[in-house]
Amino acid sequence: MKDRTLTRRIVADRIFQVVVVFLSFCSILPMFFILFFISKNGISSISWNFLTRLPAPVGETGGGIANAIVGSALLILLASVVAVPLGILTGIYLAEYRKDKFSYLSRLSVEILMGTPSIVIGIIAYVWVVKPIGSFSALSGGVALGIMMLPVIVMSTEETLKLMPDSLKEASLALGVSYPRTIMKVILPAGLSGIVTGMLLSVARIAGETAPLLFTAFGSPFMAANVFKPVSSLPLTVFNYATSPYPEWHALAWGASFVLLVFVLALNLIAKLGMRKWKVQF
Amino acid sequence: MLESAGQMIEPLERAQAESVHHRPGFTLSEGAFRKILYLAGISVLVLLIAIFFSLLLASMPSMKALGIRFLTGRTWDPVTSHFGALPFLVGTLVTSFLALCISILFSLPISIFLGYYHREGKASSFVKTVIELLAGVPSVIYGFWGLFFFIPIIRFVETELGVAPYGVGILASSLILAVMIIPYSASLGREVINLVPNDLKEAALSLGATRFEVIRKVILPYARSGIFAGILLSLGRALGETMAVTMLIGNSNFLPTSIFSPANTMASVIANEFTEATGAIYLSSLIQLALLLFVVTTVINIIGKIIISRTSVT
Amino acid sequence: MESPVLAVDHFSAGFDTNQVLKDIDLLIEKNRITAIMGPSGCGKTTLIRCINRMHELIPSARVSGKILLDNEDIFDMDAIIVRRKIGMVFQRPNPFPTMSIYDNVIAGYNLNGIRISKGDRDRIVEESLKKAALWDEVKDALHRRGTFLSGGQQQRLCIARALAMNPEILLLDEPTSALDPKSTAHIEELVVQLKSAVTIIQVTHNIPQAARISDYTAFIYLGELVEFGPTEKLFTVPKDKRTEEYLTGKFG
Numbered sequence: 030m031k032d033r034t035l036t037r038r039i040v041a042d043r044i045f046q047v048v049v050v051f052l053s054f055c056s057i058l059p060m061f062f063i064l065f066f067i068s069k070n071g072i073s074s075i076s077w078n079f080l081t082r083l084p085a086p087v088g089e090t091g092g093g094i095a096n097a098i099v100g101s102a103l104l105i106l107l108a109s110v111v112a113v114p115l116g117i118l119t120g121i122y123l124a125e126y127r128k129d130k131f132s133y134l135s136r137l138s139v140e141i142l143m144g145t146p147s148i149v150i151g152i153i154a155y156v157w158v159v160k161p162i163g164s165f166s167a168l169s170g171g172v173a174l175g176i177m178m179l180p181v182i183v184m185s186t187e188e189t190l191k192l193m194p195d196s197l198k199e200a201s202l203a204l205g206v207s208y209p210r211t212i213m214k215v216i217l218p219a220g221l222s223g224i225v226t227g228m229l230l231s232v233a234r235i236a237g238e239t240a241p242l243l244f245t246a247f248g249s250p251f252m253a254a255n256v257f258k259p260v261s262s263l264p265l266t267v268f269n270y271a272t273s274p275y276p277e278w279h280a281l282a283w284g285a286s287f288v289l290l291v292f293v294l295a296l297n298l299i300a301k302l303g304m305r306k307w308k309v310q311f
Numbered sequence: 312m313l314e315s316a317g318q319m320i321e322p323l324e325r326a327q328a329e330s331v332h333h334r335p336g337f338t339l340s341e342g343a344f345r346k347i348l349y350l351a352g353i354s355v356l357v358l359l360i361a362i363f364f365s366l367l368l369a370s371m372p373s374m375k376a377l378g379i380r381f382l383t384g385r386t387w388d389p390v391t392s393h394f395g396a397l398p399f400l401v402g403t404l405v406t407s408f409l410a411l412c413i414s415i416l417f418s419l420p421i422s423i424f425l426g427y428y429h430r431e432g433k434a435s436s437f438v439k440t441v442i443e444l445l446a447g448v449p450s451v452i453y454g455f456w457g458l459f460f461f462i463p464i465i466r467f468v469e470t471e472l473g474v475a476p477y478g479v480g481i482l483a484s485s486l487i488l489a490v491m492i493i494p495y496s497a498s499l500g501r502e503v504i505n506l507v508p509n510d511l512k513e514a515a516l517s518l519g520a521t522r523f524e525v526i527r528k529v530i531l532p533y534a535r536s537g538i539f540a541g542i543l544l545s546l547g548r549a550l551g552e553t554m555a556v557t558m559l560i561g562n563s564n565f566l567p568t569s570i571f572s573p574a575n576t577m578a579s580v581i582a583n584e585f586t587e588a589t590g591a592i593y594l595s596s597l598i599q600l601a602l603l604l605f606v607v608t609t610v611i612n613i614i615g616k617i618i619i620s621r622t623s624v625t
Numbered sequence: 626m627e628s629p630v631l632a633v634d635h636f637s638a639g640f641d642t643n644q645v646l647k648d649i650d651l652l653i654e655k656n657r658i659t660a661i662m663g664p665s666g667c668g669k670t671t672l673i674r675c676i677n678r679m680h681e682l683i684p685s686a687r688v689s690g691k692i693l694l695d696n697e698d699i700f701d702m703d704a705i706i707v708r709r710k711i712g713m714v715f716q717r718p719n720p721f722p723t724m725s726i727y728d729n730v731i732a733g734y735n736l737n738g739i740r741i742s743k744g745d746r747d748r749i750v751e752e753s754l755k756k757a758a759l760w761d762e763v764k765d766a767l768h769r770r771g772t773f774l775s776g777g778q779q780q781r782l783c784i785a786r787a788l789a790m791n792p793e794i795l796l797l798d799e800p801t802s803a804l805d806p807k808s809t810a811h812i813e814e815l816v817v818q819l820k821s822a823v824t825i826i827q828v829t830h831n832i833p834q835a836a837r838i839s840d841y842t843a844f845i846y847l848g849e850l851v852e853f854g855p856t857e858k859l860f861t862v863p864k865d866k867r868t869e870e871y872l873t874g875k876f877g
Contacts, residue, residue: 042521049428052420056497057441059490063448063456118351131352137616138355144544144612145362145605146551148578152585152601153362156369176358183355196719200783203679204733204790205709209344214736219723237449240553240578244585264451264554271455272558286452297447301440 063290071287074280080288084250084266087275094285100167100253100261104246105232107171107256112178112231117224119179120186121212127191136187143180150176151241159245167253167260170246174238178231185227189220226303233296237289239264263289359609366602373595381599387564387580389588394596398566402574405567406481406556407549410488411542418493418545419538422500423526430505446494454558457487461559469571479561480573487555496545503537503622504530540618547611551604553578577604630655630824631676631794636690638668638675640683645671647848648690653794653841658816658825660839660856662832664876668848669828673796676826677711678704694793709733712787713796717803718779720771720786727767729782730754733790749789756822757785758815777808781815788823795819797827801834813838832872836860844868 082093119139126132154173159165193216201211217224239262242248247259248269263285270282339347373381377394384395421442429435462478469476507530515525531538561573562583575583577600588594633651637644645668653659661669671680678699680686691698699707720729730750734741741749750767754760759781763774771782780800787795797816801809816825817838829835835842836856843853844865852859852868863869870876 038521038524042523045523045526046428049420049424052417053424053438056417056421056493057438057445060441060445060448062460063452066456066459067452115351115354118348119355122348122352125348126352135352135356137613138359140616141359141609141612142355144547144551144608146553146578146608148551148553148581149362149366149601149605149608152581152598153365155585156365156598179355179358194719196715196717197721199679199682199715200719200721200786201732201736202682203677203708203713203715204736204786205705205707206733206736207705208341209339210736210738212344215721219721233447237447237451239449239451240582243582247586264449267455268451268554268558271451271458282455286455289449290452293447293449294444297444298440301443 067283067286067290070280070283071285071290074284075287079284083252084281085277088277090277092277092281094263094266094281094288096250096252096261097263097266097285098288100246100249100265101236101263103167103253103256103260104170104174104242104262105236107167108174108178108235109228109232111172111175112182113228116179116182116231117186117217119183120224121190121217123183123187124190125212139180139183142176143184146240147173147177147238148240148243151243151245154241154245162257164257165245165247165259167246167256167258170242170260170262171256173241173245174235177235177238177241181231181234182224182227185230186220186224189223189227190216192223193220222303222307226300226307229296229300229303233293233300236296237264237293239268263292363602363605366598366605370595370599370602373592373599376592377596381596385566389584389590389593392590392592394592396577396596396600398564399575399577399580399600402481402560402567403550403576403578406485406488406560406574406576407546409481409485409570410492410549411546413485413489414493414496414545415542417489418496418500421493421497422504422538423530425497425501426504426507427522427526427530442494442497446498450491450552450554451558453487453491454555457483457555457559461486465571474569474571477561477571477573479559480571481560481567482570484556484560484574484576484579485570487559488549488552491552491555492545492549495548496541499541499544500534500538503534503541506537506622507533536618537622540615540622543611543618544615547608547615550611551578551608553582557582577601628655629653630695631826632691632693632696633672633676634691634693636675636688636692638671638680638686638688640687641685645848646675649845649850651843651850651853653824653826655824656820656822657840658820658827658838659841659843660835661826661828661843661845662830662835662871663845664871665830667845669845670798672845673713673798673826673828676794677708677713677796679708679713709790710792711794711796712790712792713798714780714783714787714800716799718776718783720774720779720782722770722772724770725768726763726771726774726782729771730785730789732786753785753789754782756788756819757781758811758818759785775808776804777811780804780808780812784812784815784819788819792823794824794826797825799828799830802829802831809834844871846871 078091079093080098081095082091083096084094085092123132123136150173154169154176158169158172162169197215197219198211201215202208242262242265246262246265248265249259249261253260266285267282267289270278270285373394381394381396382400383397384393385397386393386395387398421438425435425439461483465483466476466478469478511529511533512525515529520528556576557579560575560579562575562579563573564575564580567574581597581600585597588597629652631653633649636646636649638646649672661672663669674680675688676692680688681704691700694710721732724732727750728735730753731746751760754763759778762778771779774782801812804812813834816827819825827839839856841854842856842859844851844859846867852863852865859868860872863872
């Protein structure tokens with residue numbers, strides 16, 4: 030009797046292990062499917078023309094995604110201007126005032142903002158920027174993406190600064206260096222690598238965002254020239270062309286997807302390497 | 312070596328005397344700097360409150376005009392100015408819950424794989440890296456891939472079953488949503504399972520339990536609330552997901568009748584119709600949907616954080 | 626006492642409801658080494674941290690009484706000025722990790738935005754490293770980061786950094802407790818030579834060290850100043866029974 034129960038238990042254990050490994054393996058399959066699909070269909074579109082030309086009108090071939098690439102770059106720049114200074118200062122606050130009663134509320138707000146749907150943020154940018162200006166604009170897109178970048182920068186700055194040993198601060202203060210200078214010239218530079226890694230992650234997060242741009246940056250077939258006018262971006266291009274009925278535009282979508290995917294994955298990998306090297310974890 | 316001790320060269324003396332009293336005028340004082348930090352600390356809270364009130368204000372017109380019919384009405388027809396959002400509430404809930412159920416089937420095993428069987432080592436880093444990369448893939452790319460991967464399969468199934476072969480619909484979007492939230496809930500689950508104290512696991516093993524039994528009887532019960540919080544947070548994530556769902560859900564404003572029906576979620580109808588919305592009530596109704604999304608996801612996030620903070624050691 | 630440079634006057638300190646120092650009266654003689662000794666938790670580290678007002682880093686700290694530097698109460702001065710006149714070296718060496726040895730020594734000037742000519746700067750760095758008995762070992766590697774130095778060398782770098790500010794008093798918080806015996810001996814030798822340039826107050830729980838190097842010793846126990854006087858007298862004929870018990874190792 031005992032033997033049979035024991036055998037049953039061991040068999041159950043083995044089966045369970047196999048099932049766990051199998052299901053885990055299945056869960057990571059999509060990555061390879063996606064990489065395969067996008068690469069297979071997208072690589073053929075990649076050419077110097079593709080990267081430097083504007084999209085061609087319907088029916089013509091040989092269009093490109095230059096406006097999308099420049100547009101994305103512009104949006105990321107605008108978003109960074111909005112998010113980086115405020116994000117770093119907030120991160121400093123959370124790291125320096127850890128035991129403050131208010132910092133709990135502040136940190137909770139950051140986490141809530143992190144989990145807010147991107148389309149809601151797009152609507153807010155519409156209400157705050159598009160309505161007053163009267164037209165879609167790169168500026169409103171930058172504001173939307175900046176709001177999405179903010180929590181990532183805050184959390185990565187806070188985590189990095191929390192790792193800084195107290196002895197660093199004490200050494201500086203004991204030399205008669207003021208508190209603001211100690212933070213800005215000693216602590217912050219010492220944590221620069223962690224903060225930069227956080228910025229890379231935040232750029233990776235917003236580079237692929239489409240929903241907040243649907244009614245802010247809106248998209249445009251032209252090269253970005255004016256922050257008060259609509260602007261294109263890589264994910265918008267993918268969305269618009271993928272859902273269009275024209276096969277030439279589908280090809281553009283594949284190519285744009287490939288560029289976008291490679292960019293986002295590369296940023297993520299570099300950031301992970303940075304995190305592993307400097308042993309930060311956010 | 313120490314002859315110079317006690318003897319200063321004149322310029323040095325000057326510089327060192329100056330160093331004692333030098334207070335460069337343009338430097339920020341400590342008080343001002345600390346005030347700036349406080350302001351930054353408040354800023355995110357203020358931002359959230361501002362978002363809430365802006366959404367509320369912009370939703371007023373439709374709230375006043377429609378009242379509760381907004382949530383109970385089954386017809387969403389901008390042409391006749393009917394704005395009943397029930398189809399979208401149903402679409403959102405059904406796709407999210409379906410996605411959640413499908414994803415748990417996969418994310419729980421990965422959490423156990425990474426949190427128990429393979430906490431370190433090459434297999435573990437590889438799987439962890441792939442999961443983290445999956446979490447970083449943009450939503451629009453998931454949608455694009457889904458169009459060419461899931462849709463043909465579902466169309467085939469629909470034809471076999473004799474149902475209208477749209478391909479797009481609730482099933483398609485639930486599937487892509489499931490794939491998208493697996494990395495998120497897997498990471499959360501792994502952290503929670505990792506936190507189970509070693510001595511509990513070792514105690515069970517030393518009593519002769521198999522690893523399956525340790526998982527069933529020690530780890531899962533201990534990590535129960537953490538796993539629940541992870542599921543809750545994944546739900547929050549699923550509710551707000553827009554692009555992939557928009558591309559695969561079929562954009563129909565009718566109340567879905569089956570798993571194969573095209574439909575719309577709150578997020579996807581906003582994505583599809585916002586730029587063409589004319590008329591104050593129309594726009595305001597869409598914004599009201601955004602308000603609803605914001606409130607629900609905020610509440611879910613708060614509850615999830617509270618549960619996690621109660622169970623974690625930090 | 627001939628010329629006290631620092632006077633601690635009815636000084637008490639505590640954190641929240643915890644009273645750490647009770648009514649301390651102390652005179653520190655210029656250009657001498659004063660050791661502050663006592664068992665763990667007696668308040669000696671708190672005392673020297675109050676002398677350069679580093680206790681203010683802890684929000685719950687409260688003090689009463691005066692500490693007079695050249696007859697001026699340090700609590701009436703700007704804390705930053707106090708810390709430039711009174712330098713500190715910590716228990717664990719803490720050179721700035723992102724700066725070179727050169728920049729570490731001159732950090733007090735750089736971080737404060739004080740502009741001095743390159744010539745003066747080079748001279749201050751060389752002087753300070755020589756005073757800290759580190760110059761010969763690092764003069765060819767001034768622009769490398771200080772992290773490759775041994776523990777003893779890093780501590781001497783921290784001493785050079787503090788000396789570069791030309792302080793009146795140098796506070797040493799158990800500077801050799803994290804070092805090996807050889808480095809400890811080096812630093813003890815260095816401290817003795819430094820006193821002609823700067824007044825030294827050293828906290829130590831190492832009784833023989835206090836006997837070896839200090840001119841005056843203060844014995845603190847449970848927050849009270851039990852006894853204070855010339856080292857030789859205190860060690861050979863202690864006036865208080867508690868001092869005698871501490872010196873003979875009855876409590877640690």
